[in-house]
Amino acid sequence: MSKAEIDFPPKGGFSFDLCKRNEMLIKKGVQPPSYRKTGTTIVGLIFQYCGFHSTFLEMLIGCLTKNFKEGGKTEDGVILGADTRATAGTIVCDKNCEKIHYMAPNIYCCGAGTAANTEAVTDMVSSQLQLHRYHTGCESRVITALMLLKSPLFNYQGYVQAALVLGGVDVTGPHLHTIYPHGLTDTLPFATMGSGSLAAMTVFESKYREGLTRDEGIQLVTEAICSGIFNDLGSGSNVDVCVITKGHKDYLRNHLLPNPRSYISPKGFLFPKKTGIDKFFGY
Amino acid sequence: MNMVDSAQPFKTLLGPESDSQRTQYPYVTGTSVVGVKYKDGILMASDMGASYGSTLRYKSVERMKPIGKHSLLGASGEISDFQEILHYLDELILYDNMWDDGNSLGPKEVHSYLTRVMYNRRNKFNPFWNSLVLGGVKNGQKYLGTVSMIGVHFEDSHVATGFGNHLARPILREEWNENMSYEDGVKLLEKCMRVLLYRDRSAVNKIQIAKITEEGVTISRPYALKTFWEFNAFKNPTVGAEGSW
Numbered sequence: 001m002s003k004a005e006i007d008f009p010p011k012g013g014f015s016f017d018l019c020k021r022n023e024m025l026i027k028k029g030v031q032p033p034s035y036r037k038t039g040t041t042i043v044g045l046i047f048q049y050c051g052f053h054s055t056f057l058e059m060l061i062g063c064l065t066k067n068f069k070e071g072g073k074t075e076d077g078v079i080l081g082a083d084t085r086a087t088a089g090t091i092v093c094d095k096n097c098e099k100i101h102y103m104a105p106n107i108y109c110c111g112a113g114t115a116a117n118t119e120a121v122t123d124m125v126s127s128q129l130q131l132h133r134y135h136t137g138c139e140s141r142v143i144t145a146l147m148l149l150k151s152p153l154f155n156y157q158g159y160v161q162a163a164l165v166l167g168g169v170d171v172t173g174p175h176l177h178t179i180y181p182h183g184l185t186d187t188l189p190f191a192t193m194g195s196g197s198l199a200a201m202t203v204f205e206s207k208y209r210e211g212l213t214r215d216e217g218i219q220l221v222t223e224a225i226c227s228g229i230f231n232d233l234g235s236g237s238n239v240d241v242c243v244i245t246k247g248h249k250d251y252l253r254n255h256l257l258p259n260p261r262s263y264i265s266p267k268g269f270l271f272p273k274k275t276g277i278d279k280f281f282g283y
Numbered sequence: 284m285n286m287v288d289s290a291q292p293f294k295t296l297l298g299p300e301s302d303s304q305r306t307q308y309p310y311v312t313g314t315s316v317v318g319v320k321y322k323d324g325i326l327m328a329s330d331m332g333a334s335y336g337s338t339l340r341y342k343s344v345e346r347m348k349p350i351g352k353h354s355l356l357g358a359s360g361e362i363s364d365f366q367e368i369l370h371y372l373d374e375l376i377l378y379d380n381m382w383d384d385g386n387s388l389g390p391k392e393v394h395s396y397l398t399r400v401m402y403n404r405r406n407k408f409n410p411f412w413n414s415l416v417l418g419g420v421k422n423g424q425k426y427l428g429t430v431s432m433i434g435v436h437f438e439d440s441h442v443a444t445g446f447g448n449h450l451a452r453p454i455l456r457e458e459w460n461e462n463m464s465y466e467d468g469v470k471l472l473e474k475c476m477r478v479l480l481y482r483d484r485s486a487v488n489k490i491q492i493a494k495i496t497e498e499g500v501t502i503s504r505p506y507a508l509k510t511f512w513e514f515n516a517f518k519n520p521t522v523g524a525e526g527s528w
Contacts (some may be wrong), residue, residue: 046516173522189516198449198482205478206454210515231453 039234041196042110077245078167107168112194154183196228309361315447316357324496325418332487354419390419402434414444451475
């Protein structure tokens with residue numbers, strides 16, 4: 001007995017045909033396969049001059065010592081940080097990957113979760129922002145990127161495992177947001193995501209204060225990422241930092257290398273003669 | 284050991300009725316305990332909360348108790364199992380005192396005893412659902428160790444249980460040093476407890492700090508930590524985007 005069934009090729013997107021069967025299996029006690037977490041520590045913080053003094057004397061001292069030296073300029077901005085380890089299960093597959101993705105000249109996004117998902121989603125939104133910039137002729141705003149990121153993540157009901165820390169400076173000031181895989185967003189002065197988020201959050205919760213300068217901010221972000229690198233197994237290798245201020249950005253790739261390869265054989269590695277390469281010295 | 288154990292052999296064949304005698308999951312639980320070694324001895328901190336699932340049911344539970352003359356025990360996890368462990372230790376110390384030989388059980392010995400108890404219960408599939416921190420000083424030697432519910436035990440200069448492992452240990456690894464004074468130690472522990480208060484949902488703002496030195500045990504009165512909620516982004520998260528959240 002054959003049913004006359006025409007098999008249509010899937011049109012794209014996700015197919016939810018197996019959901020009922022999965023529910024039945026779960027009821028019977030079969031564990032669903034777990035999502036492979038790629039392990040990360042990503043952080044962001046806003047450094048912002050508070051803008052007011054409690055006493056006239058303090059203001060005077062402030063003007064004379066700090067601001068006067070810098071020519072009366074006070075900086076506002078966002079600092080993003082990330083580690084550089086990518087894991088596939090228990091194996092480190094990339095020792096020095098880039099987790100801080102470009103969205104717009106004034107907006108950058110750190111991605112944790114499945115690496116393919118974070119890359120794809122940030123690329124997609126980055127091109128949408130570019131088109132929007134051509135259309136409007138203005139600098140992109142961080143909340144635009146936020147909306148463009150959270151909508152598809154919500155539509156896919158969390159199946160696109162991308163947890164992001166989005167930061168940037170636009171006309172309205174510095175902004176920092178976190179985006180969860182299901183589409184929830186948060187606006188925060190400091191944020192951490194990824195498997196190393198608890199270790200990094202400890203550093204922020206104990207040391208963050210308002211009115212940080214740019215260098216103090218970089219120092220704090222580096223400390224938080226190092227805490228994730230050394231206390232979390234899913235994070236490791238080096239520290240990447242990205243500082244975004246009004247009209248200017250500093251992408252400090254491998255700002256800190258706290259895990260140097262210490263025991264490199266001085267002889268190098270001798271390939272067999274036919275390979276064509278004589279010697280290889282480890283990097 | 285006691286009457287409970289004599290009933291075990293009849294129910295250890297894994298049939299459905301054996302489940303009623305085994306601890307399957309905890310009911311009333313305490314959250315993290317953090318302990319550090321400092322110059323004169325051991326400092327331990329814990330909060331006074333015990334949760335019944337997701338309710339903060341009890342807010343005056345002392346989760347750190349002195350054991351004998353030389354030790355201090357802190358526990359997280361099921362409170363009834365902690366009380367049972369205290370009962371066993373009471374008996375242990377009593378028998379030790381009855382020898383009346385001038386010797387007394389030190390922290391190393393009590394730690395070893397606890398390890399055996401925990402591991403044996405785990406082998407019978409009926410664990411004490413606790414993570415224990417044991418600290419003490421005897422004859423000038425400081426000792427700080429931990430035992431988990433399945434019998435994993437080790438000794439270290441700073442230990443934490445539960446959420447404290449993720450939130451407090453990174454701070455301790457960075458900022459602990461061998462010759463901390465009492466004030467430094469208390470400040471470090473308060474830092475850890477503050478982060479736990481912010482980020483652990485089952486923490487309450489009522490902590491105790493316990494100190495054990497050669498002289499003896501002091502457990503402080505309960506007090507609250509100062510917290511800070513006045514960040515600008517908390518007060519005005521939608522600046523630049525009215526109507527969003």
